[in-house]
Amino acid sequence: MTPSPLLRPAELAAYGPLPTPAGHTDAELTSLLALMTAARPRIHTIVVGHSRDDASRAAAEAFTEAWRARGGAVLAVVDWPERAASWLRPAQRLTAPAPDAWVVAAAPLGWAQLARRLRHSTGWSPARTFGFAALADPRAVALAGPDTVDGLRGATADGGSWEVRHGWQVTPLPPSDGVGSDGVGSDGGDR
Numbered sequence: 032m033t034p035s036p037l038l039r040p041a042e043l044a045a046y047g048p049l050p051t052p053a054g055h056t057d058a059e060l061t062s063l064l065a066l067m068t069a070a071r072p073r074i075h076t077i078v079v080g081h082s083r084d085d086a087s088r089a090a091a092e093a094f095t096e097a098w099r100a101r102g103g104a105v106l107a108v109v110d111w112p113e114r115a116a117s118w119l120r121p122a123q124r125l126t127a128p129a130p131d132a133w134v135v136a137a138a139p140l141g142w143a144q145l146a147r148r149l150r151h152s153t154g155w156s157p158a159r160t161f162g163f164a165a166l167a168d169p170r171a172v173a174l175a176g177p178d179t180v181d182g183l184r185g186a187t188a189d190g191g192s193w194e195v196r197h198g199w200q201v202t203p204l205p206p207s208d209g210v211g212s213d214g215v216g217s218d219g220g221d222r
Contacts, residue, residue, distance in 0.1 A: 049139040052082075052165035055090035058190030059164055064097055066184060066192055067132065067161055074131040076104045080121070080145075082137040083110050090136035090163050098134075106130050113141040118148035126153040133160040135185075139171030146175040146183075157195070158182030167193045167201045
């Protein structure tokens with residue numbers, strides 16, 4: 032029998048209160064766009080997901096606008112509360128359009144719970160998912176559980192990038208494609 036994807040109160044209590052996301056930075060948005068445009072296979076269609084706090088909503092809106100300005104298609108924008116009864120409805124809304132990739136701006140607690148439901152009940156792939164800095168919180172990764180978000184990657188507030196590896200570890204990524212952790216190309220120009 033597959034265990035329920037819902038977090039038990041004891042699991043939540045073990046990590047204490049998780050932070051609400053800080054507002055996104057220009058460097059973070061630029062780094063996230065660079066990660067996605069460098070990804071192979073090429074990404075054109077996305078679904079953007081966000082929790083309902085102001086910072087996550089603003090980050091999702093900024094990303095959606097920037098992605099469309101680059102000629103990309105946004106198939107849906109899905110939001111969710113920090114606490115839900117099952118998480119099935121937002122999980123299905125995120126995955127139903129079958130995008131090339133997902134972009135997530137969310138508070139750690141809601142994201143951990145939604146990620147569990149996504150893995151349990153849909154064909155979602157964390158390796159095709161990109162997130163803002165708040166998703167790199169090690170407590171969110173631990174709450175999501177082993178292998179739930181393995182391969183998830185994203186941007187840091189300072190323009191660097193990160194990836195979840197081996198089911199638990201949030202690892203800064205080395206610079207790739209000429210973009211350093213500061214978001215500046217090796218030629219000195221912004222990317």
